[in-house]
Amino acid sequence: MTTRRSFIKSAGVAGVAAASSFAAPAVHAQSTIKWRLQTYAGPALAEHVIKPAIDSFNKIARDEMQIELYTSDALVPTGELFRAMQKGTIDAVQSDDDSMASPTEVTVFGGYFPFASRYSLDVPVLFNQYGLNEIWDSEYSKLGVKHISAGAWDPCHFATKDPINSLEDLKGKRVFTFPTAGRFMSQFGVVPVTLPWEDIEVAVQTGELDGIAWSGITEDYTVGWADVTNYFLTNNISGAWAGSFFANMDRWNELPDHLKELVKVTFDSSHYYRQWWYWGGEASLRVNGTKMKLTTIPDAEWDQVEKAATIFWDEIAAESETKKKVVDIFKQYNADMQKAGRPYRYN
Incomplete structure (x- = not known):
């Protein structure tokens, strides 16, 4: 027979268990996603062409994801950047196709393809409005690399x-x-x-x-x-120099959609930063520079x-x-x- 006391005791335990399952769901620990990105640029130049965007991304992403920035040749020589990214030795790259020796049909057009552009704004228009994005995406997807976006640098x-x-x-x-x-x-x-x-x-x-x-x-x-x-x-x-951001395709596909979007937005901010930093700097130093x-x-x-x-x-x-x-x-x-x-x- 079930006594009144034992009934209350067992009912209490069940009640506590039920309350726990609804009021305090189990928390699953999730480690921070970490990427290693190497740029073509040395430390002084990286302060402008990439670091502000990486700092912004890390500040917004917080403990969900962090990108570690490495400057020119820090992890691998620039000429080996593509292979290292393709293999997953590093997760992402900022470079032109030419410098990192991409084995693609579009490699020759990276960096400075002679007189392809007159002004820096020509580059994003060519990619976003004249179809170069689609060609680059197709070429790199074949090789397990995500072409994230392209932008302009200096002449x-x-x-x-x-x-x-x-x-x-x-x-x-x-x-x-x-x-x-x-x-x-x-x-x-x-x-x-x-x-x-x-x-x-x-x-x-x-x-x-x-x-x-x-x-x-x-x-x-x-x-x-x-x-x-x-x-x-x-x-x-x-x-204008034409360069891009790239990522290992597997690492890119592992990201949730909101982090993919954050990568795109903050990297676009890097493209924008360079537009005005170079455009203003080129003119100012020609007029006011004293060294050359x-x-x-x-x-x-x-x-x-x-x-x-x-x-x-x-x-x-x-x-x-x-x-x-x-x-x-x-x-x-x-x-x-x-x-x-x-x-x-x-x-």
């Missing part, structure tokens, strides 16, 4: 120890530059040199390099190259370089259907800008 200019006032002055100059830019400019006598990013300043000082064609004047001042070069050539190879003298190759002579670029485009387009598709987009875009006139194009 490409020569910073040199000796003055450049004509195409003749470029002949024999040993210059640190991007693979495709070097391939293009070699027809004018430039000797492209590949070195680790952090060795460039010393290489100019020791005479191993005669100059640098890796950036605009803002970076020359920011990273210390303006301290070892004497002249800045105002003619540029391209109006400005030189210019006359327009009539520099026109030879611009005409050579159209031939170079056709050579690249002949290499594959995908490359032809990208070159056709460049041609259509630049034709549209030319027809649009001022302020899109002035000549």
